[in-house]
Structures are given as C-alpha cells and as structure tokens.
Amino acid sequence: MQFTSEKRLDDGVLQREFTLGEIPGTLWTSGSAPAPLVLMAHNNGLPKADPRLVARARYTAARGYAVASIDAAGCGDRPRSAADEQTRADLRRAMQAGEPVDEIFESFIGPLVENAVPEWRTTLDALLELPEIGGPVGYSGGWTALGIRLAVVEPRIAAAGFFAGGYVPRAQREEARQVTVPLLFLLQWDDEGNPRQRALDLFDAFGSKEKTLHANLGGHTGTPWFELEDGCRFLDRHLK
Secondary structure: OEEEEEEEOOOOOEEEEEEEOOEEEEEEEOOOOOEEEEEEEOHHHOOOOOHHHHHHHHHHHHOOOEEEEEOOOOOOOOOOOHHHHHHHHHHHHHHHHOOOOHHHHHHHHHHHHHHHHHHHHHHHHHHOOOOOEEEEEEEEEOOHHHHHHHHHHOOOEEEEEEEOOOOOOHHHHHHHHHOOOOEEEEEEOOOOOOOHHHHHHHHHHOOOOOEEEEEEOOOOOOOOOHHHHHHHHHHHHHHO
16 A cells, blocks of 8 residues: 555644555544544446545544545546446436446446455455554445445454445345344435335334434435444444
C-alpha cells in the first residue's frame, strides 16, 4: 500500500489517498489509534469520490473510526472495457425508455461483485497492517450486493449497515440467508428505482439474529441525515 497524498480537513479528519497495485482508495482517520475500521462502499460501484460517500466517511471518521473506500474496476478513474461501456449505454437507454432493467442490472452488477470482493479483501489485509487501524471491522454502504458477499466470505466483518437502494443480484439475494452478523438496513419507502416489496423480502431473508429495519418516507437520495448518526451508534455497539 502506497499513500499518494494526504490532507487535513477542516473537521480534523485526515484524508489520505492510496494505491494498492491497480486499486485506488481513500482512508479517513481521526483521533486515537488503533481505531476500528469501517469499509464503506457506494451504490453498485459508484466512485469513492462521490460527495455523499465522502460526507458519510468524514462523519464516521470524526466519531473515532478509520474509514476506507476503494473504486471498483471500471468505476471512478479506473479504465472501463468496451463491454462495460456498452452495458452502461444499454442501461441508460432502457431507463430513459421506461423498459425493464433487471436483467441488464443482473448482467452488470453480478460480475462487478465477483471482481470487487477479492480487491476489497486484499485492501482489508493491507489496512489491518497499519498501526493506526485495529479491529473489529464493519461494513457500511449503498452497495448492498457487495456487502452481502463480504459478510458471507469475510469472517473479520463483525457488523454491517446496508442501504436498500441498489440492485441486488439473485445470487446475493440467496446469500443473504448466510449473513449472520448484526445488521442495520435502511429503506427509502418511495424509492422509485427499488421495488419496496423486494427490499422487504431481502430484509426478511437475512439470517442475522439481530437485524433492524429503518424505513423513511422519500425517494432514492432522500435518506435523512439523522440515519447517519443512528448508523454510527449501531457501529459503536458492535465495534467499540
């Protein structure tokens, strides 16, 4: 892992960019070390520099956590293949035309998860070698499909917070039954791109003995800010 830049933000959080082979990432830290680690991913591989993710990462880091995010292959500044570009174009066209998009999402998100999980685990290995980071480890993010797979295959993850707004492929919907860590699931009741019943069915499928559903009125990007505070309290209970 090589740090390529660092910046002290006005809230006291230290933001450092890093590379790990071809993987670009960002680490946010503050306070005393070693800190519990939160892996934070945005909806279905959107870039780590997205303002909503950065705001959540900074808030969480200011609460005493180390927070890390990476860009998936084909996302952020990472190069996209011709197939990636075609799938994205097909998705935009179908959405604009009001056509069904589940099968396009299935063909796009499924392989994205398969490719991303090894990179996140490699990143986790490197992060836990840093003296400023301890354990345990949590996951928080809108990329629920990735979080499900990580929670199943990565025993170091002790708790997870998911947003219900992203498409979850059929494989991860089945894997949800194997998720047993404490879980906080956020649902926007009027999310225009995520059928409510499918999200409720996914929550019901999780195998966790401790799982909590927070549902709020509003569309896809309308998650209330107070849910971030509640999310940190959830992490506090299980990671501190």
